[in-house]
Amino acid sequence: MNFNSARDIISEYKQTLTTNKKFILIYLAGILFFVFSMFCRDNFIYFKGELIGLAILLVFGSFGILYGIKHKKEPHKVAFVIIILFGLLMVFFAPPMSFPDEAIHFARAESITEGVLYPVKTPNGYYIQDYFFEMNQAKAGTTVIMYDFNKPINDSWGYWPASTNTPFYSYLFSALGILIAKCLDLSVIWTLWLGRLANLLLYGGFVYFAIKKAPVYKMPLLFMACLPIAVSQASSFSYDAFIFGCAIVMFAYFVYMYKNKFETKDLAIFFIACLLMSLIKPPYVFLALSIFAVPKENFPSAKLQKYSAIVTFAVFVIVIMYFGNFFNQFIGASQHTTDYVLNSRNASFTAQMEYIMGNPTAIGTLMLFAVKSVFDVFVVNSTFYHFADFKGLILFNAIYLVFFAVFSVGYQYELNLSRKRRLILTAIVLLVYFSIFGILYCTWTPVGASYIVGIQTRYFVPMLPLIPLIVNIKHEKFENRDDLFLTLIIVFLAGLFLLTVSHYY
Numbered sequence: 001m002n003f004n005s006a007r008d009i010i011s012e013y014k015q016t017l018t019t020n021k022k023f024i025l026i027y028l029a030g031i032l033f034f035v036f037s038m039f040c041r042d043n044f045i046y047f048k049g050e051l052i053g054l055a056i057l058l059v060f061g062s063f064g065i066l067y068g069i070k071h072k073k074e075p076h077k078v079a080f081v082i083i084i085l086f087g088l089l090m091v092f093f094a095p096p097m098s099f100p101d102e103a104i105h106f107a108r109a110e111s112i113t114e115g116v117l118y119p120v121k122t123p124n125g126y127y128i129q130d131y132f133f134e135m136n137q138a139k140a141g142t143t144v145i146m147y148d149f150n151k152p153i154n155d156s157w158g159y160w161p162a163s164t165n166t167p168f169y170s171y172l173f174s175a176l177g178i179l180i181a182k183c184l185d186l187s188v189i190w191t192l193w194l195g196r197l198a199n200l201l202l203y204g205g206f207v208y209f210a211i212k213k214a215p216v217y218k219m220p221l222l223f224m225a226c227l228p229i230a231v232s233q234a235s236s237f238s239y240d241a242f243i244f245g246c247a248i249v250m251f252a253y254f255v256y257m258y259k260n261k262f263e264t265k266d267l268a269i270f271f272i273a274c275l276l277m278s279l280i281k282p283p284y285v286f287l288a289l290s291i292f293a294v295p296k297e298n299f300p301s302a303k304l305q306k307y308s309a310i311v312t313f314a315v316f317v318i319v320i321m322y323f324g325n326f327f328n329q330f331i332g333a334s335q336h337t338t339d340y341v342l343n344s345r346n347a348s349f350t351a352q353m354e355y356i357m358g359n360p361t362a363i364g365t366l367m368l369f370a371v372k373s374v375f376d377v378f379v380v381n382s383t384f385y386h387f388a389d390f391k392g393l394i395l396f397n398a399i400y401l402v403f404f405a406v407f408s409v410g411y412q413y414e415l416n417l418s419r420k421r422r423l424i425l426t427a428i429v430l431l432v433y434f435s436i437f438g439i440l441y442c443t444w445t446p447v448g449a450s451y452i453v454g455i456q457t458r459y460f461v462p463m464l465p466l467i468p469l470i471v472n473i474k475h476e477k478f479e480n481r482d483d484l485f486l487t488l489i490i491v492f493l494a495g496l497f498l499l500t501v502s503h504y505y
Contacts, residue, residue, distance in 0.1 A: 016066050023065050023487040030491030031057060034498050037395050053093070053501035060085045068486040076212035078486070079222040080204045083231055086493040087200040090235035091495070095504050096135035096149065096192050099236035099386075100456075103136045104162045105171070107239045109195055112175035113182065117168040122159070123192050130158030131188050149189035153182055166280045170239035173198040199241040203234035205243030210460035216414035217255045219482055221248060223407055224465045226489050228385045228400065229458050229497040239280055240458065246277040247462035249286060255415065257294045264300060267291075271311055277462065278319045283435040284462050285319045288312050289428050293421040346446045355448050365450050370437040373455065383457040385496055396495050403488060408468040411485065417469055425466045432463045 017024065031054065064085050068078045068202055097103040109129050111119050119126050131153045177198035181190040207225040211218050224230070225248050233240035250273040271288065278285035291308050299305040356362060382397040384404075417425070436459050437452050444454035 004162050009262055012070065015399070016070050020066070020069050020483065023069065023483055026484075026487050027061050027065055027491055027494070028058075031494055031498070032487070034396070034491075034495045038502060039501070045069060050502055050505065053497065053505070056089065057497060060089065061490050061494050064490045065487050068490075069483050072482055072486075075218040075222050076208050079211050079225050080208040082226055082490060082493065083204045083207060083221075083234070084200065086231055086490075086497060087204070087235045088197075089497045090232060090500065091193060091196040093505075094235065094500050096132075096189075098500075098504070099233065099238060100458075102236050102238065104164060105174070105191070105239065106135075106195065107160045107162065108164045108166075109171045109175040109178055109237055110191075111163065112171055113179045114169060118165070119163040121163070125159035125161045126163045127157060128160050130154075130156050130160075132191065133158060135188070135192060149192075149444070150187040153186070153191065166239055167276075169276070170242040170280055171237075173202040173241075174237045195237055196235055196399060199237060200235050203230075203245045205242040210245075210248040213249075214252040214255045215259050217251075219485065220407075220411065220413060220468050221252060221255075221412075221465065223480045223485070223489060224251075224293050226247065226493060227461065227464070228492055229383060229461075230461060231493060232386055232496055233458065239463075243277045243280055243284070244461055246273040247284070247287070247465065249273045250277075251465040254290050254294070257291075257298055258415070260299075261298050261300065264304065267304070267308060267311075268457060271345075273314055275318065276314050278315070279322055281459070283432050283439065285316055285396055286428055286431040286435065287402075287463065288315050289431070290425060290466070293417070293424045309413050347444055348447055349442050351447045352445070357377055359448075362450070366437070366441060366452065367434065367452055370434055373437070373452075377457055377460070381457075392497060396492075396499065400492055400495075403492065407485060409471050409473055411468065411472065413468075413472070415469065416472075422470050428462050429466055429470070436460070438450065 025114050034051075035054075062084050067081050097106065107128060108119065109124065110132065111126065114129070116128075119128075131151075135149060174195040177194035177196070178191045180198075181194045184190075186194075207221075211221050211225070214221055226243075230240075230244045234244065250270055252271070253270040256262060257266055257270065270291065274285065274288045289312065291312060296302075296305055299308070304368075379398065379401060382401060384397050384400045385393060437455065439454045440454040441449075445452050
């Protein structure tokens, strides 16, 4: 790029800023609201950290808004830029192991760098390199600037208490990041940063590809891809980055097949995305049933339509056979966690199933509990942002829920499903919802309990892209509001970073 080209680009962004100042002002107002909504001595005792964070947010957020407005006809690029901008903030500023179960996911990725695709537990734990053990101090308030993580990566080994049993492919990118840090002989902290960054790029790449593929419904896909909890998890070592990415790809192909006459390869990618995510968390296999909402005239042939039903059944069989025990392997829980549950909570899959078989009326009680839990999971204890004890988190989640509802109901897009197809998608949502509760009842809940424990909002993220398709009423007042919605998406992502900075720095 020569000097004149750079000058032209700067001039274009200046012009965009001049004509769209109101969106920057909305962004600034949103940041100020979030800052004052969580204002307390504990959050701002080290105000210099917050000031630095605010300065970065002003630059990143403003650029994201201007880039989005300038490239509104290329939403796949906009989504990628937004995810990378705010993902980078979480990658480098979130303390080590501060994301849900990140230490366990890191241990699994680390074992893969040593050629161990599936870890083997010994009586002492999992035998792996021990250079990262000291990083597991997020709960003690440790951050990257309060502790020396610049030590070299040593070659000593030790026993780590936990790992996961999920398919290795969901960790390949984060393991690649660790491996690069090792090959370049970088310090310990770079294994964390490069591993997180690799996961973020994987997620951003999936989203870019998916939204570009979708002929319509692009803004809702962007909205779902930029959920604060999705960007947060994608910035960590969690396999959620892979799951959420597959979900976006799957729904992009569903939209493509719904709107166009498609090819066999499109159907194959749809099922492959579903299978890969379901082998990590089986309840998502029900999302494959959305193929029955695709208009039959869009199938390349009547024979392929029949085969798609067979393939759907095959996907279910593969998932069940892979896990051997469908329910007991749902959350990919570490053996350490499973042992804790079994010993401390009196939880046992076998005993729980025996209880259900002997007390079938308990199923009704548990289903009623799941129904009553909707408000608790998505409002009172929702984790649209982060599964943590951040001050101000409840308000953030509540406001975001309102934003999610308004967008889902009122945003104008080109899809208008019939009542029959909306009922099919509703049934799929219910199947995913209740199956998650059912599996957690069998694996985490004390035997014979009339309640279910372990539910988190993030478990339901892969089914959320269905919600607008079900409830949307295409209100004309929301026509041509992409710039406003984009600004609000960025405002809420700024809130994600503010929570992190104010809590830890």
